Amino acid sequence: xxxxxLTFFLxxxxxxxxxxxxxxxxxxxxxxxxxxxxxxxxxxxxARNFLCRARNYRMANPLRFLLIPVxxxxxxxxxVIKANLDVAYRVITMRIRPGIIRVSSDLKSDxxxxxxxxxxxxxxxxxxxDIDEDTHDLYIHNINVGExxxxxxxxxxxxxxxxxxxxxxxxxxxx
Amino acid sequence: MLWNLPYIVxxxxxxxxxxxxxLKRNLIKIFLGVSILTSAVNLFIIALGYREGGIAPxxxxxxxxxxxxxxxxxxxxxxxxxxxxxxxxxxxxxVIIYKMYGTVNVDEIRELKE
Amino acid sequence: MIETIIHxxxxxxxxxxxxxxxxxxxxxxAAVASGLFSFLISLEFYILQAPDVAISQAAIxxxxxxxxxxxxxxxxxxxxxDAP
Amino acid sequence: xxxxxSILIIIIFGLFLGLIALDLTFGDPxxxxxxxxxxxxxxxxxxxxxxxxxxVFDYRGFDTLGESTVLFTAVIGVALMYRKLVKGDADENx
Amino acid sequence: xxxxKIVRFAADVLFGAIVIFGLYVIMHGxxxxxxxxxxGAIVATGAALVxxxxxxxxxxxxxxxxxxxxxxxxxxxxxxxxxLIAIGLGTTFFFNFLANSGSLFGMTVPxxxxxxxxxTGGVLPLMNIAVGIEVWGGLAIVxxxxxxxxxxxxxx
Amino acid sequence: MIDPFYPAVLxxxxxxxxxxxxxxxxxxxxxxxxxxxxxxxxxxxxxxxLGLIYREVIFIDVAIVYALLSxxxxxxxxxxxxxxx
Amino acid sequence: MIAEWIIIIFLAIGVIFNTLGxxxxxxxxxxxxxxxxxxxxxxxxxxxxxxxxxxxxxxxxMSTIDSQFIVLGVHALIAALALAFTNAVSSHAIARAAxxxxxxxxxxxxxxxxxxxR
Numbered sequence: 001x002x003x004x005x006l007t008f009f010l011x012x013x014x015x016x017x018x019x020x021x022x023x024x025x026x027x028x029x030x031x032x033x034x035x036x037x038x039x040x041x042x043x044x045x046x047a048r049n050f051l052c053r054a055r056n057y058r059m060a061n062p063l064r065f066l067l068i069p070v071x072x073x074x075x076x077x078x079x080v081i082k083a084n085l086d087v088a089y090r091v092i093t094m095r096i097r098p099g100i101i102r103v104s105s106d107l108k109s110d111x112x113x114x115x116x117x118x119x120x121x122x123x124x125x126x127x128x129x130d131i132d133e134d135t136h137d138l139y140i141h142n143i144n145v146g147e148x149x150x151x152x153x154x155x156x157x158x159x160x161x162x163x164x165x166x167x168x169x170x171x172x173x174x175x
Numbered sequence: 176m177l178w179n180l181p182y183i184v185x186x187x188x189x190x191x192x193x194x195x196x197x198l199k200r201n202l203i204k205i206f207l208g209v210s211i212l213t214s215a216v217n218l219f220i221i222a223l224g225y226r227e228g229g230i231a232p233x234x235x236x237x238x239x240x241x242x243x244x245x246x247x248x249x250x251x252x253x254x255x256x257x258x259x260x261x262x263x264x265x266x267x268x269x270v271i272i273y274k275m276y277g278t279v280n281v282d283e284i285r286e287l288k289e
Numbered sequence: 290m291i292e293t294i295i296h297x298x299x300x301x302x303x304x305x306x307x308x309x310x311x312x313x314x315x316x317x318x319a320a321v322a323s324g325l326f327s328f329l330i331s332l333e334f335y336i337l338q339a340p341d342v343a344i345s346q347a348a349i350x351x352x353x354x355x356x357x358x359x360x361x362x363x364x365x366x367x368x369x370x371d372a373p
Numbered sequence: 374x375x376x377x378x379s380i381l382i383i384i385i386f387g388l389f390l391g392l393i394a395l396d397l398t399f400g401d402p403x404x405x406x407x408x409x410x411x412x413x414x415x416x417x418x419x420x421x422x423x424x425x426x427x428x429v430f431d432y433r434g435f436d437t438l439g440e441s442t443v444l445f446t447a448v449i450g451v452a453l454m455y456r457k458l459v460k461g462d463a464d465e466n467x
Numbered sequence: 468x469x470x471x472k473i474v475r476f477a478a479d480v481l482f483g484a485i486v487i488f489g490l491y492v493i494m495h496g497x498x499x500x501x502x503x504x505x506x507g508a509i510v511a512t513g514a515a516l517v518x519x520x521x522x523x524x525x526x527x528x529x530x531x532x533x534x535x536x537x538x539x540x541x542x543x544x545x546x547x548x549x550x551l552i553a554i555g556l557g558t559t560f561f562f563n564f565l566a567n568s569g570s571l572f573g574m575t576v577p578x579x580x581x582x583x584x585x586x587t588g589g590v591l592p593l594m595n596i597a598v599g600i601e602v603w604g605g606l607a608i609v610x611x612x613x614x615x616x617x618x619x620x621x622x623x
Numbered sequence: 624m625i626d627p628f629y630p631a632v633l634x635x636x637x638x639x640x641x642x643x644x645x646x647x648x649x650x651x652x653x654x655x656x657x658x659x660x661x662x663x664x665x666x667x668x669x670x671x672x673l674g675l676i677y678r679e680v681i682f683i684d685v686a687i688v689y690a691l692l693s694x695x696x697x698x699x700x701x702x703x704x705x706x707x708x
Numbered sequence: 709m710i711a712e713w714i715i716i717i718f719l720a721i722g723v724i725f726n727t728l729g730x731x732x733x734x735x736x737x738x739x740x741x742x743x744x745x746x747x748x749x750x751x752x753x754x755x756x757x758x759x760x761x762x763x764x765x766x767x768x769x770m771s772t773i774d775s776q777f778i779v780l781g782v783h784a785l786i787a788a789l790a791l792a793f794t795n796a797v798s799s800h801a802i803a804r805a806a807x808x809x810x811x812x813x814x815x816x817x818x819x820x821x822x823x824x825x826r
Contacts, residue, residue, distance in 0.1 A: 021778030099818040182394035197379040227400035232424040247430040258448035266361035340500035352512035355696035421497035434561035455612040653806040668754035685781035693722030694794035
């Protein structure tokens, strides 16, 4: 039931964003609002077992949702810019030292692992290659393995990021 | 301005699709050729209805502007969805043939059928 | 002028991807090239001012056609053997 | 022998299509009376903005009925074929 | 077999978004590009996304073939039924009897890219919904059956 | 003030054509798949800019469909390549 | 006026990073390093070209109070978000599939995943 309500509100939010600027009730017209409610009910009936598969309702708190845009605009974006300059440098000079290393994190929830994996893929010269389903260790391909990193069996997650401590942000959001 | 380059491209695509159908012996490859041929025909129908400098046949601004012809688009629209269903049907034939004969090469199938 | 160049480039890409479908012996690569052909023909419909058809082709060609071909290749075999 | 014949047929067919294609003009269609009628009257007759949908479901709705029947039939064909192919699968869904 | 945890989570999140977007495309078929065929194809592709991310056994528990088959038939019947109502009212087959009538879906439409006037179009929104339901069920069941063909093959 | 968009979309389309080289050469199937993935990304970008050039707001929907659904075919190919299908 | 310069700068950043991504796709030695170029650089570049469109729509909305430019900006934003989301996941899927299918990183100083035997 909670899953149904959560899916309903999320899909209603998406629908209202899609139809913003259509009328004069706020930004929406009356028929759009009615259709949004009906279609969101249909979506909730279809997709209620998918969105909240883990039955973990910690993310139902709206304050955590508001942190996600802050995370994306703030520390994540800075890291993205740095990573892209790094990739541009390596494309031009071809100075690479690749390898697959193992990174451990103490994140437990699905959303946390997901956000960490996507942040790793998009930011610091690394790509998530595989994930250990039990211990949640990530195997990542690093384009420039740091000196001495190839000898260590496991690297902590915050050692990858130099400018902002992204794992701490993710822990604040998702755990 | 473009002369009739799109039609030439349609002809080339049709020739490539026919070449795949005639010259290749693998059933799945032949069905890829059929889908290319279908796309070529769709592109031909859409290109027939194009007007130079026209806009899409949806009234976002006032009427009385030059609009692209709408009937070809309506015909193509349904044909694409039908195309995927029929290609699924063809591919399931191919899967059944593979189950029965152990190959998807049309020559070998013809020999095995004798 | 630039519109014409874009148009010509997209049409060239269409022909090249179709030729690649003919060329590949690996059926998986041929299916990938066929997916690329679908994407480009959707872009071509978009340029020809047919957004309805472009949505249809994007949904069908981007997702379903490639998926169906991959499933069929998985059900049969991957490599097209050379005909004598 | 068969391969050469196929290539010959393809070349002849391609030349035939090419001759047709050289005759047509791109960007300036000839017979547009029907489309002009649809474009000018579709909006007030069916109260829609999208002329393509109007043609698909209103002016040429009969076509669409036929095509959706074709879709239905093709899907039923796939379903029947695979249901025969996979024997043990039939009992878990009925 | 199923894909990794990241892909599964992404598929679960995206499925809802794709379904609501497909319904948006179906519902706005008479105002913006889109309609029953496109929206149904989008939702069916969302179903294909869920199918690919999980294993076949899990998918069988989540998506029922009988429901999809019933959905497809219901869409076709609804489509023909809306067309037949027009005959019952004494007009021709596929006559747009609701347009400009002032009742449900009967308003006239202004010009504009996204005017929010969903309450227009006569029977066209009904037909869009019917065709959307049909295409959704049909294409999803094609993917599901084609997956079932390879589920048992390799072990034999 | 629509001028800078035309050269941008021209460059994007040229880049799409350059991706064919990797599609043709790519030693493994994975290389071909990432070439197609790059083409998807570039196509979405050029679709958005073209929609602005045509001054048609409703055309952007096509780009959203594209961005959401090209993912599915990539996943199918990846699942097949990984031997999990 | 400021908006024009912002648009030009954003478009330039986008186009430059897209170009670098494609050059990396053509130049790098093996699949994983190519994937670095395509995933990061092209996603970043495409998001920036989309941001240019959003800035343009905002400036148009400021000058002409027309609600269709809200629609333009919001839909372009959704397209950019969808692009970033799906690109990250699909590159992970391809990398995992390639490693499972036996394509190992050819110049590599260390490969923990192969040592883990998976």
